[in-house]
Amino acid sequence: MRSIWNGAISFGLVSIPVKLVNATENHSISFRQIHLADGGRIRYRKVCELDEEEVSGGEIGKAYEDADGTMIPITDEDLAQLPLPTAKTIEIVAFVPADRIDPLQMEAAYYLSANGVPAAKPYTLLREALKHSNRVAVAKYALRGRERLGMLRVVDDVIAMHGLLWPDEIRPPQEAAPDGDVTVRDAELDLADALMDTLGEVDMDSLHDDYREAVEELVAAKASGESVLPAEPEDTGGGKVIDLIAALENSVRAARKSQQDEGEGAGDGGSGGDMADVHPIKKTSSKASGKTERTTKAAQKTTHRTPTGKTVTRSGSSTTKKSAPKSTGAKKSTAKATAAKKSTAKKTAAKNRTSSSGGPAAKKTASPRKRTSA
Numbered sequence: 247m248r249s250i251w252n253g254a255i256s257f258g259l260v261s262i263p264v265k266l267v268n269a270t271e272n273h274s275i276s277f278r279q280i281h282l283a284d285g286g287r288i289r290y291r292k293v294c295e296l297d298e299e300e301v302s303g304g305e306i307g308k309a310y311e312d313a314d315g316t317m318i319p320i321t322d323e324d325l326a327q328l329p330l331p332t333a334k335t336i337e338i339v340a341f342v343p344a345d346r347i348d349p350l351q352m353e354a355a356y357y358l359s360a361n362g363v364p365a366a367k368p369y370t371l372l373r374e375a376l377k378h379s380n381r382v383a384v385a386k387y388a389l390r391g392r393e394r395l396g397m398l399r400v401v402d403d404v405i406a407m408h409g410l411l412w413p414d415e416i417r418p419p420q421e422a423a424p425d426g427d428v429t430v431r432d433a434e435l436d437l438a439d440a441l442m443d444t445l446g447e448v449d450m451d452s453l454h455d456d457y458r459e460a461v462e463e464l465v466a467a468k469a470s471g472e473s474v475l476p477a478e479p480e481d482t483g484g485g486k487v488i489d490l491i492a493a494l495e496n497s498v499r500a501a502r503k504s505q506q507d508e509g510e511g512a513g514d515g516g517s518g519g520d521m522a523d524v525h526p527i528k529k530t531s532s533k534a535s536g537k538t539e540r541t542t543k544a545a546q547k548t549t550h551r552t553p554t555g556k557t558v559t560r561s562g563s564s565t566t567k568k569s570a571p572k573s574t575g576a577k578k579s580t581a582k583a584t585a586a587k588k589s590t591a592k593k594t595a596a597k598n599r600t601s602s603s604g605g606p607a608a609k610k611t612a613s614p615r616k617r618t619s620a
Contacts, residue, residue: 247267247268247357248267249265249266249267249359250266250267250268251265251266251389252264252265252266252334252361253266253334253335253336253387254334254335254336255335255336255338255358255369255372255385255398256335256336256337256338257338257368257372258338260368260371260372261368262360262365262368262369262372263360263361263362263364263365264336264358264359264360264361264365264369264405265358265359265361266356266357266358266359266389266407267356267357267359268354268355268356268357269355269356269357269406270354270355273455273458274458275458275461275462275465292306307319307320307321308320308321308322325391330388330393332386332387332388332393333388334388335387336358336385336386336387336396336398336407337385337386337387338383338384338385338398339384339385339386340383340384341376341379341381341382341383341384342381342382342384343380343381343382344380344381344382344399347382347384347397347410348416350411350416351395351410351411351413351416352397352408352409352410352411353408353409353410353411354408354409355406355407355408355409356406356407356408356409357401357404357405357406357407358398358404358405358406358407359404369405372405373400373403373404373405376398376399376400376405377400382397382398382399383397383398383399384396384397384398384410385397385398385407387407389409394409394410395409395410395411395412396408396409396410397410433491434490434491434494437491437494437495437498438494440494440498441494441497441498441501444498444501444502444505445501446505460477
């Protein structure tokens with residue numbers, strides 16, 4: 247990493263040569279201004295207001311604008327003559343607990359690197375002293391022509407410095423507070439606590455800039471000549487007044503469902519496949535079961551083509567089912583024959599009983615016998 251400042255940390259009578267390097271970087275995508283008619287780039291040019299001529303950087307100086315608009319020229323030599331003890335020194339003025347520093351004061355972050363082998367020992371001493379005391383160092387330093395306030399703390403094995411705003415540069419927050427007396431009910435506070443507990447913590451390393459990724463995809467698509475489909479707008483509520491209790495309850499349910507879905511996704515062995523929906527099995531009546539069975543058997547029918555070209559639909563157990571009706575028909579025929587025999591036997595028995603009792607049938611039978619004997 248390229249250093250942007252070389253100096254020393256003043257720790258009492260101890261001087262630690264250090265180099266200052268940026269601890270952060272900006273990944274925002276920047277755009278150029280172009281002329282829509284022909285795509286030509288638009289550039290800013292520095293023009294003097296008096297003669298309306300463009301001037302170069304070497305012809306440009308500094309000036310302080312007074313309240314009445316008067317410009318008071320200030321040269322680099324004027325600034326160099328000012329007493330600035332922190333011009334090349336990070337002067338530690340105090341050690342305080344970390345919670346004494348208001349996060350509103352924090353600006354840019356830097357890493358302090360030991361400059362040379364002799365600086366390793368005092369650098370390590372200051373680092374371990376900060377670790378041991380659980381405190382941070384408040385220091386003054388000068389950068390880019392002005393004195394600044396900073397905070398030194400330990401990040402892993404490196405001393406980091408955060409630029410701080412001066413206390414009088416922090417605006418009071420009272421003007422931003424809601425107007426009127428607002429009361430929060432215990433039920434609302436309990437739901438808010440439940441939502442906080444459900445959301446839980448987050449791995450800060452997993453957070454990323456979704457908008458920047460979308461812009462990169464847009465640029466890549468346009469560069470390759472692909473068409474870009476507009477994204478569907480998200481429903482943010484449009485600033486409508488909503489039922490706070492209902493919103494909190496819905497938020498808790500949504501957060502719990504999201505965590506449950508993530509847990510089920512993590513339990514599939516990391517395959518990344520879709521999870522099957524699990525539904526409870528409903529109890530069905532015997533009639534419904536029979537209908538289901540008949541439907542299943544009907545679905546198992548298959549179509550076959552015979553050697554003569556006819557199409558025959560058969561089920562998976564066609565042999566058994568087709569033979570069953572034939573067997574039933576044969577049984578019915580046998581039963582009819584048996585019934586006919588029984589009916590004939592009954593009629594015969596009835597005639598015999600009539601003959602033995604001397605009825606008309608018996609007389610008719612006897613007369614021929616008499617004629618035969620004569």
